Amino acid sequence: MRLTPKGILFAALILLLFISVLTRLNSKENPADYQEYGQPAEPNEIIIITDTKEEVISMYNHRDKKLVKMPMEEYLTGVIAGEMPASYELEALKAQTVAARTLVVHQMPEYGGRGCNKHPDADVCSSYAHCQEWISRDQMRKNWGEDFENNLIKIQQAVQQTKGLIMTYNEKAIEVFYHSTSNGKTEEVSEVFSNPLPYYTSVDSTGDENAPMFEGSVTLTNRKFSEIFESRYGVKLDSDNLASQIKINSYTDSGRIRDITVGGKKMRATEFRLLYGLNSTDITFVFGKDSITMKTKGFGHGVGMSQAGANRMAQQGYSYKEILQHYYKGVEITHY
Ligand SMILES: [Zn+2]
Incomplete structure (x- = not known):
């Protein structure tokens, strides 16, 4: 076969195109220490359709030591999955979602917060001991096994049904604390953390004595x-x-x-x-x-909502708003 100059040019173009596709496949779209979240990692990964107008948060992930950005509601799904048993009642999961959303909004610089004070540029980190727990889809799959899809759908419901809602006091996002199980009463915030806050008084948390972590x-x-x-x-x-x-x-x-x-x-x-x-x-x-x-x-510092108590209230027919207003006195539940 004779190669004409046109043919050579055409072949070179094809080669260039091929190389550029290969390079794209091999390169990460972002710097190694800063990755976007939400790309399906496996062929059978559930694809998350995200609203492009949705709030994006930045989280320092302790597991891979990276700062990641992701839509607020996607972040909350990972928080609820890590912080509360998925077997809990939907209203308890919704109360947990509003509490978790309030925590991050309170910390976000764009709403006057100071971010996670351990990790610069992060609104929040993924440690339960510092900000709040967050787990990935892979971790959810490991934790839940064959219940993965049902649990994920339930948590996504809790997130969607409370979309944009936070707890405010004097029109500001409150400082949020919550814990696993109380000793029957919640703790005054100043007994554990430095400052007294008006919405944290000690309240009864009945039913916690039947919780597994009591x-x-x-x-x-x-x-x-x-x-x-x-x-x-x-x-x-x-x-x-x-x-x-x-x-x-x-x-x-x-x-x-x-x-x-x-x-x-x-x-x-x-x-x-x-x-x-x-x-x-x-x-x-x-x-x-x-x-x-x-x-x-009890299990935890005892301040704010007891998750076991929230589940008990939900079983008794209380809504997520009633649950939150029981544990956080005088707060309003409103869009931020
Ligand atoms: Zn943190």
Whole structure:
């Protein structure tokens, strides 16, 4: 075959086109540390149709240590999936969605917030211990197995049915705290976090005692308990006589311990709880011969909505608005 100049040009063009397609396939559309979310990762991935006018949030993902951008409602789906059992009632999931949306709006710089204070440029991070949990579709699939599609649809319903709604107080997004299970009452915010806030008072949370996370317990040998304390504070405890060295100084109105003295060192129970990895600050000590057991009621700091309590209220027929207004006093539920 003879190649004419036209033929060579044509072949070169085809080659160029082929190379450019290959390059596109291999390159990421964004810098490695900043990726857009929402592209299906697998052929059978459920494709998310997103409203282009929708609010976009930026999240620092602790799992892959990347800052990602995604539509608000897509972000919330991952939050609810990570923060609340999908088996909970729809109204409880809706209450959780409004709480989660309020948390991020409160932090977004465009609404006067300061973002996630651990990760610059992020509105929010994916850690439950800092901002709020967020999980990916892959993680949902792992967690849920064959329930994946049904659970996802249920959570997407909760997100869509509360679209754009947040809790406000004096026309501002409130600062949101919520937890897994209370000890029967929620905690005053100033007992756990620095500032008092008018919408956080201690309220009854009935039904939490039937929740699976209600009772907890940590047992340590006396020696181990003492070692942990000494390595943190440099205070040596008499391992043979722990009962005489642990003194509860005061309780909060909700029945949790406020201050405790251990080996002469006075501290907040919230700090003590973290030191020993306890579920809550509602602690009962049981002293054995060689061991100490710390029994707890409730799971979490106790401030704001109890998720178990929200589910119980939903079972009793309360709407998500009634649930929220029970746990967050005087708030309005409105579009932001
Ligand atoms: Zn954060």
